[in-house]
Amino acid sequence: MIDKEKLKTFIEQELEGSEYFLVDLKISTDNEIMVEIDSDESVDIDYCIALTRKIEEAFPRDEEDYDLEVGSSGLTTPFKVIRQYEKHIGDEVEVLEKGGKKLQGILKSADPEKFVVTVTEKVRPEGAKRPVMQERDVEYGYADVKQVTYLLKF
Secondary structure: OOOHHHHHHHHHHHHOOOOEEEEEEEEOOOOEEEEEEEEOOOOOHHHHHHHHHHHHHHOOOOOOOOEEEEEEOOOOOOOOOHHHHHHOOOOEEEEEEOOOOEEEEEEEEEOOOEEEEEEEEEEOOOOOOOOEEEEEEEEEEHHHEEEEEEOOOO
């Protein structure tokens, strides 16, 4: 079985200095390797092919047989690494809290400990006849949510 840490280190070194970053690396017990990358712009298929070839050169199949798939993180796939949060600052996201509650808002900030989403909601001020739309920031720790996804709207 291929050494996951060795492969991860190799991939991160290959991506270093580029716009691409590693999102996920999975190796099954059958030696099926799934490499998921993302970019601050877009992921080019030619780049995935080039990375596949570099991995195959560094980890020859003669020594250990494996299946390899290098692909991009889907647009509606849940965020897995902080850099994905940073990439989507200013974008509308959907947060699924651990309790099952969903919240939609604009991703305001992200740092290694937490992220902040600005939500707009109807609030009825005391003494007012009609509710007004009001923004408020909701802060989450990464462990406090089940998932966060980019909200794709048409």
